[in-house]
Amino acid sequence: xxxxxxxxxGAGVVMMKELADNLSSxxxxxxxxxxxxxxxxxxxxxxxxxxxxxxxxxxxxxxxxTTAKAPLPSFVAFLGFLIPxxxxxxxxxxxxxxxxxxxxxxxxxxxxxxxxxxxxKFLAGLATLAIMLTxxxxxxxxxxxxxxxxxxxxxxxxxxxxxxxxxxxYGGVWLALALLFSVAFRSAATAALAALSxxxxxxxxxxxxxxxxxxxxxxxxxxxxxxxxxxxxxxxGLSRLSPNTLFAxxxxxxxxxxxxxxxxxxxxxxxxxxxxxxxxxxxLALIWPQVTGLIACFLGLFTIAxxxxxxxxxxx
Amino acid sequence: MSAPVIQAEALTKRYGxxxxxxxxxxxxxxxxxxxxxxxxxxxxxTTILMLLGLTEPSSGRATVAGFDPLRQPLEVKRRVxxxxxxxxxxxxxxxxxxxxxxxxxxxxxxxxxxxxxxASLARVRLTDAAAKPVHGYSRGMRQRLAIAExxxxxxxxxxxxxxxxxxxxxxxxxxxxxxxxxxxxxxxILLSSHLLELVQSVxxxxxxxxxxxxxxxxxxxxxxxxxxxxxxxxRVEAQGADLKRVIEGAAGVAHVxxxxxxxxxxxxxDVRAAVARxxxxxxxxxxxxxxxxxxxxxxxxxxxxxxxxxx
Numbered sequence: 001x002x003x004x005x006x007x008x009x010g011a012g013v014v015m016m017k018e019l020a021d022n023l024s025s026x027x028x029x030x031x032x033x034x035x036x037x038x039x040x041x042x043x044x045x046x047x048x049x050x051x052x053x054x055x056x057x058x059x060x061x062x063x064x065x066t067t068a069k070a071p072l073p074s075f076v077a078f079l080g081f082l083i084p085x086x087x088x089x090x091x092x093x094x095x096x097x098x099x100x101x102x103x104x105x106x107x108x109x110x111x112x113x114x115x116x117x118x119x120x121k122f123l124a125g126l127a128t129l130a131i132m133l134t135x136x137x138x139x140x141x142x143x144x145x146x147x148x149x150x151x152x153x154x155x156x157x158x159x160x161x162x163x164x165x166x167x168x169x170y171g172g173v174w175l176a177l178a179l180l181f182s183v184a185f186r187s188a189a190t191a192a193l194a195a196l197s198x199x200x201x202x203x204x205x206x207x208x209x210x211x212x213x214x215x216x217x218x219x220x221x222x223x224x225x226x227x228x229x230x231x232x233x234x235x236x237g238l239s240r241l242s243p244n245t246l247f248a249x250x251x252x253x254x255x256x257x258x259x260x261x262x263x264x265x266x267x268x269x270x271x272x273x274x275x276x277x278x279x280x281x282x283x284l285a286l287i288w289p290q291v292t293g294l295i296a297c298f299l300g301l302f303t304i305a306x307x308x309x310x311x312x313x314x315x316x
Numbered sequence: 317m318s319a320p321v322i323q324a325e326a327l328t329k330r331y332g333x334x335x336x337x338x339x340x341x342x343x344x345x346x347x348x349x350x351x352x353x354x355x356x357x358x359x360x361x362t363t364i365l366m367l368l369g370l371t372e373p374s375s376g377r378a379t380v381a382g383f384d385p386l387r388q389p390l391e392v393k394r395r396v397x398x399x400x401x402x403x404x405x406x407x408x409x410x411x412x413x414x415x416x417x418x419x420x421x422x423x424x425x426x427x428x429x430x431x432x433x434x435a436s437l438a439r440v441r442l443t444d445a446a447a448k449p450v451h452g453y454s455r456g457m458r459q460r461l462a463i464a465e466x467x468x469x470x471x472x473x474x475x476x477x478x479x480x481x482x483x484x485x486x487x488x489x490x491x492x493x494x495x496x497x498x499x500x501x502x503x504x505i506l507l508s509s510h511l512l513e514l515v516q517s518v519x520x521x522x523x524x525x526x527x528x529x530x531x532x533x534x535x536x537x538x539x540x541x542x543x544x545x546x547x548x549x550x551r552v553e554a555q556g557a558d559l560k561r562v563i564e565g566a567a568g569v570a571h572v573x574x575x576x577x578x579x580x581x582x583x584x585x586d587v588r589a590a591v592a593r594x595x596x597x598x599x600x601x602x603x604x605x606x607x608x609x610x611x612x613x614x615x616x617x618x619x620x621x622x623x624x625x626x627x
Contacts, residue, residue, distance in 0.1 A: 005390035013420040021408075102404025106462070108370055109398035110421040110469075111390040314370040315361055 003113070010112030014120025015127070022090060022128040031086050032132060036139070042078045043140050045069040047147045054148070059277065061152040062159060062255045064144045075140065076251045079133075079167055080244055081203060084174040086132065088195040090125040091178025093188035095309060100188065105314050118309050122179055122302065129171040137164045155280055162254050162284065169294050170247040174199070176301035183309045202242040210238040232264040240290075243297055250290040254283050262286065321346045321473060321504045322367060326376035329362050329528075336362040338528040339376070344506060344521075349499050351515035352508035353616065354525030360508035361401060362528075364475055367506075368398055381473060394422070397466025401477040403458060407451035411442055411461050414450060418465050429468075436467035440494065456487035463494060474498065476507040480514050492518055512613045524619050531619055539615050548586055549608045553578035556600025566594035573617070578604070580614065 022028055046067040054060050068074040073081075095118070098104040108114060141160065145151055152160065177198060181191040218234040221227040239245045253259045257277035261269075278286070322344040329337040337359040344350045352360045365371040367378055369385030369392055377384065383391040405414045412433065419429035437443050440460040445453065453461065459479065466474050479495070480488045495518050499505060509515050515522050516536055523533040532539055552563065563572050563579055568587040573580045581591060588605055595602045 002387065004388045009390065009423070010421045013417070017417050017420075101406065102400065102402055103406060105365075105370065105400040106398065106403055106405075106465075107418075107421070109368055109393055109396070109400070110418055111393040111423070112421055113389070314365055 005111075005113070007113045007115040008119065009116060010110070011116040011120045011123070014112075014117055015124045018094075018121050018124030019127055022124060023131075027089055028128065031089055035082050035086065035132065035136060038078050038082060039075060039136050039140060040143065042072050042075045043143055044147070045072045046074065047144070050148065054150070059153075059156060059159075059257055061144060061148070061150070061156045062257075064140065064148075065160070065163065065255050066252060076163075076248070076255065080170075080247050080251070083129070083133075083167060083171045083247075084199045084203070084244075085196075087125070087129060087171045087174035088178045088192065088199060090128055091121075091175045092182055092192040092195050094121045094125070094179050095182040096186050096188050096191060097182075099186060108314055114310060115306075118179070118306060122175065125175045125179070126168065126172055129175065130168045133164060133167050133171070137167075158280060159254050159257070159283070163251055166247065166250050166254065166287075166291065166294070169291070169298070170243060173243045173294055173298045173301065176298050176305060180301050180305035180308070183305050183312065202244045206242045206244070207239060210235055213238060229264065229266075236263045240293065243294060246290045246293050246297075250287040250294070253287045253290075257283060259283075259286070262290070319346050320344065320379075321348075321381055322350075322506060323379040324363070324367070324376065325378070327363065327366055327373050327378055328375045329359070329366060329371065330374040335528050337366070337373075340528070340530060342523065342530070342533075344504060346504055347499070347502050348521065349495070349505045349507070349519045351519035351522040352506065352525055353510070353512065353515050353522050354508075355510055355620070358525040359528040360525055361477055363525075364398075364477055364506070364508060367475065368393065368396060394469075395471060396473045396475055397469050397471030399459070399462040399466065399474070399476045399479060402481060403462040405450040405453075405458060405461060408449055410447050410449055411437070411453065411457075411464075412446040414461065415465055415468055419468060422469055432468045432470070433464075436464040439467055440464045454487075455482050456484070456491070459483065459487070459491060460494075463491075471503075473504045473506070476505065478509055479507055480509065480511055488514070512616050516613075524616065526620060532615075548583045549614060550581040550583065550586075550588055550591060551575075551578065551604070551606055551608045552581060552591060552595070552602070553604035554595050554600045554602045556595065556598060559595065559598070559600050562594050562598040562600065563591055566590045571618070580608075582614070582618075 043064055046064055046069050049067050049069050050060060050063045053063065057063065065075045068077065098107065098117075107117065137160070141152065178191070178195045181194045182188070185191040185194060214231055214235045218231040219227065220231045240249075249262050253262055257280075260273070260278055320343045322342065324340050324342040327337055327340040327342075328335070340363060352363065354360055362371060366373045367380055367385055369389030372386065377386075380392045381395045385392045405411070406417070409417070415433045415437070416429060419433060424432065434443070437446050440463050442457060442460055442464060445457060450458065450461070480491055483491060492514065495505060495507070499518070507515070507519070519536065521533065521535055522539065523530045524539075525531070532542075534542070556562070560572055560574055560579065563569060563581060566587060567590045568583050568585055569581055569591065570584060571582040581587070586607065588607065592602060592605055
């Protein structure tokens, strides 16, 4: 049985309204301040380190993003940490708030499909995230130009831009998760807590869980080199189930051209390799599996949210 | 004038094992005010949601304005204005901004939308409050804003779910006037309520709903005649032994209901004299005896009393 009319009619209207709400909400202002302060702090701290190696590295500008200066983590690590929080804050009450405000049935009685509501809300969240990250990105690059006194090269700008796109995609994964919880839980507080516990799991506990689980799945035999390799592969596979790992690996590989491979490599594989930075295209090829993983993760979460929302009863 | 605008054939909705709406047949003509009457949980809202295509019926079909709500929900929703039970708006936005959002969802262009919004806000007397955020609105104002939304949309059918829920008597009266004026403009109105007075005063026809079924359907007067067996209602206050039986014994009395204050008697004619005589002769003390109007409340009580007994 086919429905008539476009499923996307009204999605643009919903998106513009939600975008306006997002950008003007107090919640978003607070997060913007937090992210800008954290980002600026991280970058400012690393500039001193980066200055010392200006003459050694052709891609010194990108070091602003990846260099850590204790006790502060690097800018990339900061983002890996903060983007999920911003995305969750944007999405955790997207759908359930419409029920709680009792606006859902009134809105759905307008000539739009439910699809428009969910797409509009997701796109608005993603657009908010993209605006914020782009502003932060420009801010950091500007700060770098000012403090280092040298402009980024064309390739550096291209690499940094790919990093920006990946950061937005990573936010999209967490936004889809938050949206899913906002459909699944009628109470916004429950949805927020559920999303934050998933974030906590991946941000802090995942690596511990992996190091606990890996020896059980692939025990290391001291006499067998291949068992150690197998173990390393299992650790890698398990940790890549976390979107945080995928983001960290992708960001690092695209921002640091000296990274030639992600994960374990044997010294035999490196034999005869010329020690030079990886071309841009090769870096993209290197991160492609991780990017695919992020996209798959997003699609999976969004599809579950979509199906759950379509099946939900309108009456509260 | 009298083409059916809303039609339901054997409409059924099941939630698991529970039947929310059971084999519902309904025909509402153009320009009619139709009341769905029943206690909470009788299946009124579910029926409305099925007519709007917001819930899928388990079986049966509906037609609204010539369209199938299941396959052509956008066409249906373009023509129908819906006011949900305890309607909500975006509290941080003004009444005007809320209506602008709806207008945009309906695909209205800005200039046209603003014109229609201004006219409909004036109609419900919200022009002065239009720029204020909705969180400062009273319940009655929200309800009127919902009506403004229906007007702005240019809907030819209005479906109102418990439209006077939580309103004070003054707001209710104003609201009823508004409904009457909409009816005069030829709008078809389907309203659901558990407030009997409301339904009686504005509806052309009503359907009594119970446990997902329509028990009775027809014009208010006809229902009264068929259920009450007469249009005379007499209220009696008296003290004495076994008065119910005594009154029932009086000539011409069709039915006696015991109430908190005394008894309500239904009869085909004015039997006050006969009732008074019967009470006095039985040694009872008669303190009050008056002719009351039969209201739909009596029909409702009688009908659902019967339904409970049968169950």
